[in-house]
Amino acid sequence: MASPLLEVRDLTISFADSSPVRNLDFVVRQGETVAIVGESGSGKSLTALASMRLLPKTASISSGSIHFAGQDLLGLSERAMRERRGRDIAMIFQEPMTSLNPVLTIGRQIGETLRLHRGLSARQARKRAIEMLDLVRIPEPAKRVDDYPHRLSGGMRQRVMIAIAVACEPQLLIADEPTTALDVTIQAQVLELLDRLRRDLSLGLLLITHDLGVVGQWADRVVVMYAGRKVEEALPDELFANPLHPYTRGLLAASPRLASNLHYREAALTEIPGNIASALREPGCPFVPRCPVAVYACRGGFPQLVLPSPGRLVACPIAVKEPSHGAAVGI
DSSP, X not given: OOOEEEEEEEEEEEOSSOOSEEEEEEEEETXXXXXXXXXXXXXXXXXXXXXXXXXXXXXXXXXXXEEETTEEGGGSOHHHHHHXXXXXXXXXXXXXHHHSOXXXXXXXXXXXXXXHHHOOOHHHHHXXXXXXXXXXXXXXXXXXXXXXXXXXXXXXXXXXXXHHHHTTOOSEEEEESTTTXXXXXXXXXXXXXXXXXXXXXXXXXXXXXXXXXXXXXXXXXXEEXXXXXXXXXXXXXXXXXXOOSHHHHHHHHTSOBTTTTBOTTTSOOOOOOSOGGGGTTOSSOTTGGGOTTOOGGGGGSOOOOBOSSTTOEEOOHHHHHOSOOOSXXXX
């Protein structure tokens, strides 16, 4: 097994009156795709931003560590961290139209990274930008390199974001909801592109998503987050076949399952009652207000992550005691 590329331990992110991410642990290895899943508000994007040292000024990392290739990122100066960003660690943000500069051509925006981290001349950077556009399968890259973002479709803008991210061939790529607002066909193309780049460049991929279909097809390991905490970790096949945590079961039950012939047009999907806001300042397990199997002891404190079987982690003593959780779930 490869050594950890990104190693996050006991990470807690705090604002003035809250800690939306608490005691989070996970590892991404070279050539591996790790998916972090959970509904909006679970802390996925904050975790990605913390890994890049791009948290807003109102947020701080109150405890924990983030190591990249054995180096403590939290101990680096801002100047040293800027040298890491884009060169060794890159990120694809959720919405390309707000991430790309509308008054600069896409070629100039790709070339900026290359000139900063690789020291290329303007001519060399332009040539490399064309190569990157070709790599991400944008038609007529020599013409498109001079286009502005508003002239591209949503899928092509997302490909430009990927081209910028991988231009310097980073070791780690963080993709924060890379298929948001894209239609199904374009989503598949973008995900296939990311997977091909992962294999060709041997990079580690941290995939932030709420799409369980994406997880089932592309991830090597899955981390399930709820209200800022990791509640389960497993291989995708194991997670779908036998979800342990009540929250994971709820997520799967709320998704259309074509393999079991369940679709919203034929039958109502199961709903998780309430919302994630009910977890605010919950003294015990944050899922208690929405959990169908919670007992009084669940309010005593956040349950420890335990290892019910090799390669699996779950933070629910009730789930660990239960021998089985029904039939497999197919996406």
